[in-house]
Amino acid sequence: MPQFATIAISVLFDGLAYAMFLFITSVGLSITMGLMGFVNLAHGAFAMAGGYIVVSLTRSLGIDIVPSLIISSVLIALVSIPFERGLYRRLYKATDLEQVLLTIGLAFMAIAAFTYFYGPIPKSVPLPPWLQGDVNLGFRAFPAYRAFVIALGVVLIAVLWYAFEKTNIGAKIRAAVDNRRMAESVGINVDRLFTLTFALGSGLAALGGGLAIQLFGLTPSFAVLYLVLFLIVVAVGGLGSLKGTLVAALVIGIIDTGGKYAYPQAGNFFIYMITVIVLLIRPAGFYGRE
């Protein structure tokens, strides 16, 4: 048996990579839900679409994966704006059920459309040499791709934290999440703010979808298969909280990975156990407002 410390480190590493994927993909969902109380079940569809754009860019046009990820995120962010303006906007004041019906319908339409064009077979993308193989840190070698996902996650967290805590727009978003009517009455254009965060969140989801190709493989049903996970991260973290989403992603990613390593017989038990415990103690999640 290897040392406990080595096991702990590899679980931590894999869990961290998983957590970064969860964070990147879920953070947009959390903010839009916190801001407008809008239940966007098509969030996974934006992630899936982002993944397929990366597949097309790398496979058909031969573009490297890193620029492909950036192009795909920007594209999906732009594409999401007409969706928000044209469809979502009409249902802001509607009931949860109507919102859920619209967005899950969109998700299913996206699945059908992408199956039509790309087929149902899982896709993979070619990786440049520096993302293949291992990064050796002396005591243990780590898969380069996962290290890349973690590094990207850390950079994004820093950028998002700065944008949220230190910029004017970030302050406005926080104000609107706290109390939308008050924010509106002091002259903050919450509508435009929402379009902006929606586009940002969708773009990040697309990035998550692109990163997921090498972690889980990509099929059109990605749009709903992992949706439950994203919703759990949002619920456990607390709606509209950047810090909450991060903490929830870390807790779920690391405990799930550790659970699978130590006690695979339990299946997905650990994820649901954490969810139940957290929501029992804090019904609004780690950093949500009751």
Next chain:
Amino acid sequence: MKALRLLGIAAFAFGFAAAAQAQQGKTVKIGVVLPYSGANADLGHQIDKAFDLYVKLHASDIAPFQVELIKRDEGPPTGAQAKTVATELITNDKVPLLTGFVFSPSAIALAPVMTQAKVPMVIANAGTAWITDLSPYIVRLSFSMWHPAYPMGSYAYDKLNCKTAAVAYTDFPPGKDSVEAFETGFQKAGGKVILSIPMGSPVQVPDFTPFMQRVKDAHPDCLYGFIPSGAHAAGLMMAYGEVGLKRAGIRLIGPMDLIPDNKLQDMGDAAVGTVVMGHYAVDLDSAENKAFKEEWHKAYGPDSYPDFMSAAGWDTMHAIFDTIKKLNGDLSDGMKVVNAMKGWKTVGPRGPVEIDPETRDVIQNEHAMEVYRKPDGKLGERVLGTTENVKDECKVLKLGRCK
């Protein structure tokens, strides 16, 4: 005059209708239940393409009869949706025979329905060993999990130098079945299984990394893996390569589900050296397979390849066609259909295939195949050795749930 003309038109129309009626009398309806949606839809498509191809090329074999395939979505690997659509096919569409069935849970859920309805189910994939024991109306053309897994046990110990092994499987009936078969064969040969890991449900592709990490830390000689042949296969191979099991000297072995032919090219270097036991590979060298591949490429283009499921699908439709011919188009008596299929044999893309009259399960050759890099840079499979006329050992040895 006008009335007469009207009458004429009416008579003409009536004649047409009658002719159409007569034509319809010769059509044999076949219910096809395959996954056409979801993460595993490509599995359904691989069999669906084989069905369509056989029907297209052999339509004249059963003249004056013709078949109408009524296709329904099998849905996710839970059996619930398959049960609904299959029951509808029997009661509403009145099909005398059902075929397809990629997932074991579907076949298991439907077995009592088949017995009650006295309608035969001709399985083109679902491989849990004891399925054929669940109803006298079930015939299987594909394989039992034991077909590849049991001979793999002794092959791994004797030829691949695996003294210890870890097993890792997707946690549903065929996974447990496959692992049990491997363990039985492996332990009989003298090997020792040191680790057994269930890897989540077949519905969602998990992050395989922690499982692979666990295997790496246990240091077995070989890892016997079972996953549903689809999105899971790509994920498992990715994690196997990424965690570095191959470099640690842990060889990946398993049934052919590990390296579906249509995904092999995407699997890259990690797959090289993997040894699978299976009854079909695209590269299998035989006249029948060559002809099969040619027709496949002609119909579906040079980039589409048949796989072991397509090969079984092809033989399945062949058996159904021969039965239609034998029974003169009358499939109304389910037991007669089953009896007509017993002992049926052919040489198909897989090689010689026979339906064991005792168990209604298939008898076929199993090949140990290694993944290697061909001179043109693509990945291929080469046959290392062949075990001939393999029966389902689970039923031969009457182990566990097999009678």
